[in-house]
Amino acid sequence: ARKMVEVMPAVAGSDLDLTIDIELQAYIEKLVAPIPTTACAVVLDPHNGEILALVSNRTFDPNHFVPPALAENVNKYLKDPKNKPLLSRAYRDQFQLGSIFKIVSAAAALENDLVQKDTQIECTGKFKPNLRHFNCHIWNRYQGLHGPLTVSNAMEVSCNIYFYWIGEQMGVQGLNYWARQFGLGEKTGIDLVGEVPGQLPRGQKWPSDGYALAIGQHDLMVSPIQIGVLMSVVANGGKRVVPHVIRGGGSPPKPTIL
Numbered sequence: 001a002r003k004m005v006e007v008m009p010a011v012a013g014s015d016l017d018l019t020i021d022i023e024l025q026a027y028i029e030k031l032v033a034p035i036p037t038t039a040c041a042v043v044l045d046p047h048n049g050e051i052l053a054l055v056s057n058r059t060f061d062p063n064h065f066v067p068p069a070l071a072e073n074v075n076k077y078l079k080d081p082k083n084k085p086l087l088s089r090a091y092r093d094q095f096q097l098g099s100i101f102k103i104v105s106a107a108a109a110l111e112n113d114l115v116q117k118d119t120q121i122e123c124t125g126k127f128k129p130n131l132r133h134f135n136c137h138i139w140n141r142y143q144g145l146h147g148p149l150t151v152s153n154a155m156e157v158s159c160n161i162y163f164y165w166i167g168e169q170m171g172v173q174g175l176n177y178w179a180r181q182f183g184l185g186e187k188t189g190i191d192l193v194g195e196v197p198g199q200l201p202r203g204q205k206w207p208s209d210g211y212a213l214a215i216g217q218h219d220l221m222v223s224p225i226q227i228g229v230l231m232s233v234v235a236n237g238g239k240r241v242v243p244h245v246i247r248g249g250g251s252p253p254k255p256t257i258l
Contacts, residue, residue, distance in 0.1 A: 002078045004067065004070065004071050006146070007067055007170045009258065011035075013164070016144070016246065017193075017246070017247040017248075018246065018247060019045075019050035019051050019052060019244065019245055019246070020051065020052065020053065020245060020247050021043075021052045021053060022053050022138070022179060023061075025052075025054075025055065028041050028043065028053045029055050029057075030160075031160045032055055032056075032057040033054050033057050033065050033168055034175065035057055036202070038056075038057065038058045038083060038084070038088040038089060039056070039057050039058075039089075040056040040057070040088070040090045040093075040224055041053065041054075041055045041090070041224070042054055042055075042090045042091075042224045042225050042227075042228040042243075043228075044228045044229075044232065044241070044243050045241075046231070046232035046235035046236045046241065047232075047236050047241070047253070048182045048241060048250070048253065049242045049250045049253065050243075050244065050247070050250075051176055051190075051243050051244065054088065054090050054091075054150060054245070055090070056087070056088055056089045056090060057244060058083035058085055059085050060077055060083070060085040060086060064077075065143030067131075069115045076222075088192075089197045089224065090223070090225050090226040091188075091190050091192060091194070091196070091224070092196055092223075092224050093196065093200065093223065094099045094196050094198050094219065094221040094222060094223045095221065095222060095223075095224075096217070096219075097216040097222045097227070098215070098216040098217070099158050099215055099216055100216060100230070101152075101179075101213070101214070101215065101216030101220065102153060102155060102158065102163050102214070102215060103182075103230065103231075103234060104105070104110055104178050104179050104215065104230070105163050105166045105170070105175060105178075105214045105215075106151050106154070106163075106165065106166070107172060107178055107181075107182075108166065108170050108175055108177075108178040109110060109166045109169070109170070110149065110151065111164060111178070112169075112170070112174070112256055114166065114169050114170070115151055115166075117150065117151060117152065118150055119150065119151065120148040120150055121148070121154070121161070121165055122135055122138060122147060122148045122149070122160065122161075122164050123138075123145050123146035123147060123148075123149055123154075123159045123161040123162060124145050125138065125143065125145035125161070126139060126141035126161075126174065127161050127164045127165075127175050127211065128159070132207070134160070134164055134208065134211055135160065135161075136160045136161045137160055138157075138158055138159075145161075146159045146161070147160075149162055160215055162212060163214040163215050164211040164215070164243045167210035167211040167212070167213055167214025167215070168207065168210055168211060168212070170210060171204055171210045172201050172204035172210050172213055172218070173203070173204065173205060173212065175213050175214060176200045176201065176213075178201070178224070179200055179220075181233075181240075181256040181257055182229070182230040182233050182256065183226055183230055183233070183240055184198055184220075184222055184226055184230065185196070185197065185198055185199065185200035185230040188223075188225055188226055188229050188242065188243050189242045189250070189251065190242075190243045190244060190245075191237060191244045191245060191246050191249050191250065192245065195223070196223055198221050198222045198223055198226055199219060199220065199221040200219075200220060201213060201218050201219040202219070202221060209229060223245055227244060228243060229241060233256055236253070238255060238256050239253035239254065239255055240253060240254055240256050241253045241258065
């Protein structure tokens with residue numbers, strides 16, 4: 001049982017200059033509010049890591065934390081494990097990723113000289129005849145195939161076969177290395193409490209583990225803020241930013257080993 005022991009009068013705090021763009025924050029809150037499942041969004045400046053908006057739906061009303069109904073409302077929020085209204089999903093929760101990871105796989109293949117920008121790999125719909133579950137999405141839908149693709153073509157159509165091939169060459173360990181260069185598998189250093197580190201696969205038991213990781217599956221978990229950092233590396237030409245909400249905070253962007 002919980003009870004209110006003492007109500008202390010508010011004390012004015014020090015000024016804090018945040019990077020949040022209030023108009024952008026309000027706009028994105030309206031966008032995600034009607035989504036029928038729990039959702040979140042992160043917008044950050046790819047050049048310096050300033051967070052412009054940090055949004056979760058299924059959230060709480062700050063006015064509910066004012067007496068006299070404070071204890072009642074807090075209990076209500078705590079007893080809502082489905083929506084988790086007190087959880088900022090953007091940096092305190094982690095999810096499976098999927099095909100966004102193909103950006104990492106493509107960078108790994110290019111930087112390791114497995115492919116050049118004009119190297120073609122043929123999508124035949126099925127990666128290997130004896131592997132039932134490793135097909136291209138176009139094969140699973142239409143029994144189709146993409147044919148010969150360069151890396152940019154493969155990214156454009158999100159071809160699984162191209163990236164299964166990269167996963168076969170790189171393996172889990174090789175892909176994990178490049179995932180870390182993009183900020184996955186560890187905390188971003190955001191200046192908020194409770195950030196989760198995400199998860200990279202611990203190792204490789206079967207060759208298919210590499211295939212699965214190359215398209216963002218296997219034992220891979222990420223937070224949305226990590227994906228913001230990953231996309232910033234692409235957008236700013238190879239530098240990894242430290243996301244932050246306090247203006248002037250965060251460490252300077254550092255070059256990735258690309």
